[in-house]
Amino acid sequence: MYEEEELFRPLFIENFRRFKDQQIIKILCGVRRSGKSTILKTYKKELIALGVPTQNIVERLYSSMEFEEDFDAVCMYKDLCTAIADSDSSQKTYLLLDEVQEISGWEKSLNSLFESRRVDIYVTGSNSKLLSSEISTYLTGRFVQIPVFTLSFSEFVDFKKQFFPETVYLSMDFFFEHYLKTGGFPFLAKTNHSQEENYQIVDGIFATVVTRDITKRHSISNLDMFNRVVRFILENLGKNFSAKTIFDFFKSQHRSISIETIYNYLAWLEEAFIIYRCNRFDIQGKNVLKTQEKYYLSDVGFKYSQLGFSPKSISSVLENLVYLELRRKGYSVYIGKIGDKEIDFVATRQNSKVYLQVCRTLPEDFDREIGNLKAIKDNYPKYVVTMDASVCGNDEGIGIVHIKDFLFHSEQFI
Numbered sequence: 132m133y134e135e136e137e138l139f140r141p142l143f144i145e146n147f148r149r150f151k152d153q154q155i156i157k158i159l160c161g162v163r164r165s166g167k168s169t170i171l172k173t174y175k176k177e178l179i180a181l182g183v184p185t186q187n188i189v190e191r192l193y194s195s196m197e198f199e200e201d202f203d204a205v206c207m208y209k210d211l212c213t214a215i216a217d218s219d220s221s222q223k224t225y226l227l228l229d230e231v232q233e234i235s236g237w238e239k240s241l242n243s244l245f246e247s248r249r250v251d252i253y254v255t256g257s258n259s260k261l262l263s264s265e266i267s268t269y270l271t272g273r274f275v276q277i278p279v280f281t282l283s284f285s286e287f288v289d290f291k292k293q294f295f296p297e298t299v300y301l302s303m304d305f306f307f308e309h310y311l312k313t314g315g316f317p318f319l320a321k322t323n324h325s326q327e328e329n330y331q332i333v334d335g336i337f338a339t340v341v342t343r344d345i346t347k348r349h350s351i352s353n354l355d356m357f358n359r360v361v362r363f364i365l366e367n368l369g370k371n372f373s374a375k376t377i378f379d380f381f382k383s384q385h386r387s388i389s390i391e392t393i394y395n396y397l398a399w400l401e402e403a404f405i406i407y408r409c410n411r412f413d414i415q416g417k418n419v420l421k422t423q424e425k426y427y428l429s430d431v432g433f434k435y436s437q438l439g440f441s442p443k444s445i446s447s448v449l450e451n452l453v454y455l456e457l458r459r460k461g462y463s464v465y466i467g468k469i470g471d472k473e474i475d476f477v478a479t480r481q482n483s484k485v486y487l488q489v490c491r492t493l494p495e496d497f498d499r500e501i502g503n504l505k506a507i508k509d510n511y512p513k514y515v516v517t518m519d520a521s522v523c524g525n526d527e528g529i530g531i532v533h534i535k536d537f538l539f540h541s542e543q544f545i
Contacts, residue, residue, distance in 0.1 A: 140166060140169075140170060140173075140286065143159070143170045143173075143174075143277065143279065144170070144173060144174060144177060146277050147174050147177070147253065148177075150275060151251065152223065152251055154245075154273070155273055155274060155275050156241060156245065156252045156253075156254065156270060156273055156274040156275070157252065157253045157254070157274070157275055157277060158254050158255075158256065158274050158275065158276050158277065159171075159253070159254070159255040159256070159277050159278075159279050160255070160256055160257075160258075160259060160276055160277070160278055160279065160404070161255075161257065161278060161279030161280060161281075161404055161429070162257060162281070162336075162340070162403070162404035162405065162429040162430065163257045163336055163339060163340055163344075163404075164316055164317070164318060164336050165279050165280060165281045165316070165317070165404075165429075165430075166279060166281075166282075166317045167229070167255035167256075167257075167279050168192070168229050168255065169317070170255075170279070171190070171227045171229055171253065171255060174227065174253065175188055175190065175227060178225055183222065183225060184218070184219050184222065186217060186218045186219060187218040187219050187222050187223065187224045187225060188224075188225045188227065189211065189214040189215065189218070189224060189225065189226050189227065190227045190228075190229070191210075191211075191226075191227070191228050191229065192229040192230060193207075193228065193229065193230045193231055193233040193234050193237075194229070194230040194233050198233070198234075202234065203234065203235060203236065204234055204235060204236030204237055204239050204240045205240075207234050207237060207240045208239075208240040208243060208244065211226060211240070211244060212244070212248070215244075215248050215250065223249050223250065223251055224248070224249065224250050224251075225250070225251045225253070226244070226250055226251070226252045226253065226254075227253050228241075228252070228253065228254045228255070229254075229255050230255060230256060230257060231254045231255070231256050232256040232257065232258040237254075238269045238270055239269055241254070241270070242269045242270060242273070245270075245273060255279075257340070257344065257403065257404065258344065258402050258403060258404075259401065259402045259403075259404065278458070280315075280429065280455055280458060280459050281314060281315035281316050281317070281429065281430045281432075281455075282315035282316070282317055282320055283315065283455075283456060283459055283538065283541075284306075284307065284310050284315075284452070284456075284535070284538035284539050285538070285539050285540075285541075286315070286320075287306065287309075287310045287315055287320050288303075288306045288310075288539065290317065290320035290321055291306060291309070291320060294320075294321045294322075295323065303535055303539065304535070306535075307534075307535040307538075311431075311445070311448065311452070312326060312435065312440055313326070313329050313432060314333065314430040314431045314432025314433070314435070315430055315431075315432070315455075316332075316333060316336065316430060316432060318332070319332060319333070319432070326440070329432070330432070330435055330436040330439075330440075331436075333430070333432040333433060333435070333436040334436040334437070337405075337433050337436055337437065340403050340404075340405055341361070341403075341405070344403045345357075345399045345400065345403055348399075349395070349399055353388075356381075356386070356388050356392075357396055359381070359386070360377060360388075360393060360396045360397075361396075361400070361437075362437070362438075363377055363380065364397075364400070364406060364426055365428075365433070365434050365437055365438055366438065367426075368426070368427065368428065368434060368444070368447040368448070368450075368451060369425055369427065369446075369447035369450040369451060370425065370447070371411075371423040371424070371425055371466075372423065372424075372425075372426075373422060373423055373424065374390050374393040374394050374397065375390060377393050378390045378393055397426075404429045405428065405429060405433065406426045406427065406428055406429070407426065407427050407428075407429065407454070407458070408424050408425075408426055409424055409425045409426065409427060409454065409464055409465065409466055409476075410424045410465055410466070411423060411424060411465060411466045411467075411468050412465035412466065412467055412468065412477050413468050413469075414467050414468060414469040414474070414477065414507060415469055415470070419465065420468065424466070425466055427450070427451045427454045427455070428451055429455075430455075431448050431451050431452065434448065434451075445491055445518075446489075446490065446491045449489050449490075449491060449516070449518065449534055450475060450489045452534070452538060453475075453476065453487060453489050453516055453534070453537070453538075454476065456537075456538055456541050456545075457476060457478045457485075457487075457545060459541075460480070460541060460542075460545050461480050462478035462479060462480045462485075462545065463478070463479050463480065464476055464477070464478050465477045465478075465479075467486060467507075469503070469506050469507060470506070472502075472503040472506055473503065474486050474487070474488065474503055474504065474507070475487055475488050475489045476488075476489070478545065483511075484509075484511040485511060485512045485513070485514070485544070485545050486504055486507055486511060486512070486513045486514070487513075487514050487515075487516055488500040488501075488503065488504060488514070488515045488516070489515075489516045489517070489534075490515065490516075490517050490519075491517065491518050491519070492517065492518065492519040493515065493517055493519050493522045493531070500515045500517075501515065501526055501529060504529050505527065505529070512530070512544070512545075513528070513529045513530070514529065514530045514531070514532055514537070514544060515529060515530070515531045515532070516532050516533075516534050516537045517531065517532070517533065517534060518533065518534055519533075520533050523536075530544070532544065
């Protein structure tokens with residue numbers, strides 16, 4: 132039914148199927164080039180296969196040069212009304228709208244169409260302001276967010292085997308090393324570039340987001356300081372720090388920047404899905420702490436494209452991969468605090484919970500990784516995720532799992 136490049140991410144199509152024809156706007160959010168547009172194209176084929184006339188499927192890509200700079204929400208509304216009028220009025224019209232954040236006030240247009248036309252609306256965006264309080268005001272109770280991340284490890288392996296059949300006999304170690312060093316952008320998984328070329332491509336994505344989506348949109352004048360803050364984040368991936376930490380660091384270098392500016396930079400990087408904030412959670416007090424959070428990247432390729440690959444950074448990259456996999460599975464993820472001990476991740480989803488420690492290798496005494504988990508007295512699953520194959524097994528109910536197995540078979544653990 133579908134072209135081969137559209138076979139691999141059925142989870143999103145399943146989500147669309149669940150919400151199809153329901154009175155709710157479906158919003159796909161994620162970093163640029165994570166596959167949102169392809170998901171919409173795949174869903175168009177799904178609709179056609181279900182018998183929806185092509186004239187009742189309206190596609191728009193609002194980042195296209197077809198739309199002038201003065202194309203605003205009113206223009207958007209009029210254009211879509213015309214397209215709906217040209218469709219078969221006996222059936223519902225399906226609106227597949229890509230990169231809607233390019234149109235200021237888009238939510239007002241969609242709200243008007245939602246109330247006055249027989250439509251089913253699907254939109255994508257590369258900016259988390261799609262779910263800001265202002266938008267929620269217009270679309271209260273009328274939208275569902277479907278986050279889109281770059282490829283999981285299992286998706287990455289599927290892509291490689293499909294597009295490069297000669298790899299089907301290669302070991303999982305080969306695929307994991309490639310994934311660890313490349314990241315999960317779908318385009319890279321479908322090509323056979325060198326590592327240097329991969330980083331050049333990811334650097335282009337990074338530059339587009341930073342230049343177009345952040346510096347220009349927010350009129351950042353001190354580009355040098357902004358780039359220095361970004362580099363600080365990349366170099367301290369997976370470490371506890373705050374805006375005050377960054378402020379103190381630059382102060383020690385005799386560089387002037389306000390804490391408010393740092394807060395803005397962090398917020399704008401989050402909005403563009405370059406980074407995700409991971410707050411701390413007091414396991415005993417059962418409350419979220421507002422200090423010394425960690426930040427993880429939406430794709431580890433961003434780190435390598437900016438700083439180059441270094442074996443010294445693998446531990447933080449492993450944490451990043453596990454964090455993203457937990458998010459893909461729908462978990463809310465926190466850094467755990469229990470007394471003076473820290474748990475790398477406390478992940479919660481509805482009535483389920485899982486605790487995880489992530490490390491490159493386990494020391495002989497296992498003290499931090501195993502000991503910290505043993506300090507938690509509830510009966511939720513607890514795992515140590517590591518690259519050390521020699522220690523995998525079970526220690527008093529705590530699973531010790533190789534990271535490639537955890538990522539490839541994550542449904543068995545989380």
